[in-house]
Amino acid sequence: MIVAGALSACALPQVGPNKTQIEAGSVAKGGDAFIVDVDNRVAKATDVIPSLGFSRDFTNAAQLTSDTIRPGDVLGLTIWENVDDGLLTGATGNATALEEVQVDSAGFIFVPYAGRIRAAGNTPNQLRESITQQLDEQTPDPQVQVRRLAGDGSTVSLVGAVGAQGVYPIERSTRSLSSMLAKAGGVTVEPKIAQVTVIRGGSRGKVWFQDIFSNPSLDIALRGGDRILVEEDTRSYVAMGATGTQARVPFESKDLSAIEAVAQVGGLVGAASDPTGIFVFREEYPKVANNVLGRTDLSGPQRMVYVLNLTEKNGMFVARDFIIRDDDTVYVTEAPFTQWSKTLSLLIGSVTPLASVKTLAN
Structure with missing residues (x-):
């Protein structure tokens, strides 16, 4: 029975590959992925995040400047005339307000008795002088005020x-x-x-x-x-293995560390997770891959598997410094004890039916 249980352990259910199975895919063993233990140097070398900015x-x-008038701007004009019965004011007063005069698409406005005057490209003061000059030929000593009401243009x-x-x-x-x-x-x-x-x-x-x-x-x-x-932010990573949640997870901060990524999905599972086997799978930039591996011959994206061991000296600090990038896969392996527990469960499950038969016989 013990031999049968031990053999059955080879086919026990598991959340994903164990450390031995992952390492079997390394370039050193004929695979196509570089497996790298993360230390302070590797964490610093991989701290490369595509920058955002303006040219x-x-x-x-x-x-x-609010002084420059543009097509579409809305202006307010007030015109004073130095006569009792002026061109615009009439007999009721000596000031006329022309509100919401819009500069047309060609940059001109129309002012009664002054005609079509170019406004775009001028400051309110320059436009005031132009209107005053045109009205001066029609009425004595006109006074003009120009206000820029809104920049609709x-x-x-x-x-x-x-x-x-x-x-x-x-x-x-x-x-x-x-x-x-x-x-x-x-x-x-x-x-x-x-x-x-x-x-x-x-x-x-x-x-x-x-x-x-x-x-x-x-x-x-x-x-x-x-x-x-x-x-x-549309960036995300995939969390798998012995974690609180297995899912595609959106970033919750601009810079996301490995520790934060694991914490976002509920952290390590005390009864199942192996703190020595936290893997980050990534298609790495060739420049970074060369830097990490101490090479110069790699070109194109490289399959990299970064290994974090929280039980190592300064392992927690290294995990805090290792930055997760868009489309990474964070995988936590099961602890060896978990597989042993499954084996015991299988053995106990095999014994139980025999015990039940004995009970019935009695």
Whole structure:
């Protein structure tokens, strides 16, 4: 019976391959994966995360000034005439207000008695002088005030995980990316995993939301027509083996360590997990693979299996420093005791029917 149970142990159910089976697939044993024990050097060499950011075309762009009038802007005009019965004021007063005068697509506005005047490209003061010059020929000593009411000609669109999606004008208080996001109600996902994409013509850039505030150069000046998309980080990893949960798991932070990845799925299972056998399967960048293995001849993505042993000296610190990347597979092997327990269960299960027969006979 003992011999039969021992033989049956070879086919016992298990959550996945054990350490011996994984190591059998190493390049050293004829397999196609490099198996590497993680230490401080390896953790540092693999700490490579694709960076997000804006190109110089974005970061070098100066802020728009509210003084520059553009097609689509809405202006407010007030005209005073130095006569009792003027061209515009009539007999009721000497001031006339022209509200919500919109600059047309060609950049012009129409002012009674002054005609069609170019507004786009001028400051409110320059436009005031142009209108005054035209009216001076019609009425003595006219006084003109020009106000820029809204920047409808310079707008951006915000979509995705923001408080209020829509089209917003670039105004004095919303010239930068952070201020425009605030205008739209901020982000509605966890800030530490929020990503902001800005599309400007044929160019685009993506940054982490929190980096906008920690790195002022990323708080770029906006341009009319910019499209801003806010979305949650889409990175994920797969957790398998003797862990609390086996699933595809989204990242909960910008930088996710091996310890955090295991903790996210419920941690190690005390009665089943082997703390000496935490494996991270990854298609590694060739440059990183060469660096880790001390080689220079590898090209193309390399199959790498990183082994973490929490019981080693500083093993917990190494696991804290080892960074998980998108599409990694984190696998925790079962402890040898677990397989032994299954074998005992099989033996006990084999004995039980015989005991039952004896009981019935009595």
